Amino acid sequence: MSKELIRLVNCSMAFDDELVLDNINLYINDSEFLTLLGPSGCGKTTTLRIIGGFTTPTAGEVLFDGVRINDVPPHLRQVNTVFQRYALFPHLNVFDNVAFGLRIPKAEESGETKGRKKKKVKIPESEIKERVMEMLEVVSLKGFEHRHITELSGGQQQRVAIARALVNRPKVLLLDEPLGALDLRLRKDMQNELKRIQQQMGITFIYVTHDQEEALAMSDTIVVMDQGKIQQIGRPEDIYNEPKNAFVADFIGESNILDGIMHEDYVVEFFNRKFRCLDKGFAPMEPVDVVIRPEDIDIVPEDEGQLKGTVTAVTFKGVHYDTIVDFKGFKWLIQTTEFHPVGQTIGIVLNPDDIHIMHKSQYSGMFGDYSSYSEEYDEMDDVTLLDEEDDEEDRDHEE
Amino acid sequence: MRNKRALFVIPYVGWMTLFVVAPIIIVVIYALTTAGGEFTLSNFARMGTYTSVFVRSFELAIIATLICLLIGYPLAYVMAKEGPRFQRIAMVLIMLPMWMNFLLRTYAWMSLLENNGLLNQAFSALGIIDLGNAINGALNSFCAWLNNGLLEWINGLFGSDFLLNTARPTDQTFFRMLFTQGAVVLGMVYNYLPFMVLPIYSVLVKMDNSLVEAARDLGANTTYVFRKVIFPLSLPGVLSGVTMVFVPAVSTFAISKMLGGGTQLMLGDLIEMLFMGSAYNPNLGAAVSIVMMLIVVVCMWVMNRFGEGEEQAVML
């Protein structure tokens, strides 16, 4: 087990009367890639800014290596940040941007305890040059050091931002939606690149995103947040396969979420039919949420199915078809590689390991119905936009 | 964290309180008291004697503002259509006279407008003065003919004695231009034209050309595009230009003194007179100042209703 580096204890944050973070408890290990995942306004950026030192929580403690750092200003923390839209200094070139942090005289580490008057040490320019060039090589930007920031593409700016943060040898790198402004292809490349850099440098990355695919692809640990609360913490596989509530199930991947009743261990009833499942430990006859992932459902001929429904819409997605099937008024999303035309009546089979049972939560009944299928897709497209607005809003609160 | 930086306004807020708010309060106090320090509203009542000054100020300021608009809008429009290099030079050329004190500019006009000044010399050399005399003569005879014929008959009919002027001078050796209302308006237009051009220009130059293209695409011709798209969108600029010309024009005092020769007393002159001049009465002067301020407030209100007030002001 690696060692714990950062811990948030009962952290809350309120702007005016609005609670943005509600009693967050979280620890982050050394050399871990941790992702804060959630929709806009969920508090993930605020959490990051608390760790970075740009915001002080209204309640609770922030511990770094076991020491309380609530009141340590950002420039004295061993944490560096890659900002949304990079925040590169437009008046400096690539080299000077990366060298920025190194050129600031720092207090000697040993002198930290000797009161306020600390001796300032400057790093010699030759060493700065060496470190900057080394770092530019890490982010594959060798030969770009004299370029102006405005002459770089989005992906290159991104790399400069990463280099500028990493050159200071922080213990933790914070990344605030760093890939948000890149196009899809570049984003995929940068995901791999980031993962590689993290492993090469061997430091902790705390990554904020609203993109679940990104989170699943890169993280060691995912923290799913909504409405200022942590909904679930876990490895990507656990979060996907065993979501804790309807929100997580819906946010991570696609899910059909149904009302069900848990009769006894391993037996659940929905659509007036009992199904075998792998879950236990619920109260007898407890109402529950049942999650069925669209890709787990097998379509079979009508008379062989456990349930019967009619296809109401089909969308070709490349690898598979998104098929919307109406079961007694409740619409399911099913992903199959075979094509089933609209109007066809089909049957489905559910295996016990396809069914995942969750306790009822405040999110029950809000997600998982695909009656307004197209709208749901629209929402996903809007996420980037919404999130930027959300960022502005966050800042307005701080003013 | 950010809140701490807001503390930087504190010294300035102190400065504002001392040199912006306090003076206005003092003006209000003066306006509401007699010379002896008792409360009164009579200062406002006594402004009635100066009605003609108010009327003249408004008249001249409105005329000057309209002329500025008529010259300034087309100029801004034409400038905004030019290439960026040309635009930069044109901007500098418009701003440049402002670096000479406005009294110097006004003084330059004084010598131009004089009876034996360069303009009159030029007019006389070009025969314009003779032409003016000839026109006056022709008008005189035409009016005399009307007086003797048509008007005599009408007067006979109604018992009135309405006659046209037949005594226009025909022996001028110069046009009287200095110390007239026209000269005052000219001085205002000359001095304040940049204030009209700059805000209109800044709105026009920022205007999204695709809007014009869209209007064209929908079948609008050039005039229609201008009337329905360009002009409405440039209205904030026009309004702030109008305000920026009207406010100094209505309150000017040096221009009217220098080009109007003291015969064209305006609000600014009145205030100056009441504070420093012959008719010393600071209480009445303060009351006039308050009216002046109200005029400004009304202008600002109109301007802000159409938004962007702050941004426009940046231009100057």
Added chain:
Amino acid sequence: MKKVSNRLFMGLVFLFLYAPIVILIIFSFNAGNSNTIWKGFSLHWYQELFKSRIIMNSVYTTLLVSLLSTVISTIAGTFAAVGFYNLRRRVREPLMTVSNIPMMNADIVTAVSLCLLFVAFFNGWESFANWFNEVQSVFYLTPRIYLGFGTLLIAHTTFNIPHVILSVMPKLRQMDRNLVDAAQDLGCTWFQAFIKVVVPEIKPGIVSGALIAFTMSVDDFVISYFTAGTTSSTLAMTIYSMTKKRVTPSINAVSTLLFVTVLVLLVIINIREERHIRVQEARLKK
């Protein structure tokens, strides 16, 4: 063809704007003492100008008050703008409105109100000084103070600060808010971040604010007229008092010198800017 008529129109307007100035300049070299009759070339009025203590003093006062108030208001205005930028909207907007008053208000009202304030302060000071001199005799406070350079400077600074604020504010707003955070994240204290990152970012706003402030100061007459008193006189005030009697063509000479100075400065600035733009364009092409 349209272009030609456009240019023609512009040409006419610029003729209107510049003809009086050009004539003023031409007649500064006139041998005679008239602004209308040309009597041959001479530098007589320039000699007169440098001999005239009144004009030289007023030029000196004008430049000094303009420069000082520009420096003060640029620094104060920049910091005030940073403060405003960090304020909540609810507090910022009413304060900005008050701040804009001297800029929006009619000059003569600003002038009169400041004049009344100074007079009121002087009266208050007189009573205080008299009382102070009575109760002790160690320090002697002069009871009578008058309008002069100090009040002139205060007045100019007052109407210049809002111009600086208004030209710095948009630059602050355009700035990526994360830049300061980024600099602090990289180890700057707030003040270091301000100097190293914010100032370079808002520099165009500061420069144009300073330029506007200087212009306003040089151009001002009304406010100076009411706040300078009798002891100091700006160029504008000198001209004004001369127009009541007789204006010497030395005024033409001083105008010419001012105009040429400004012209040269502007040409230099523009050439530099042009070069800068060209460099940037070349860079973008690469």
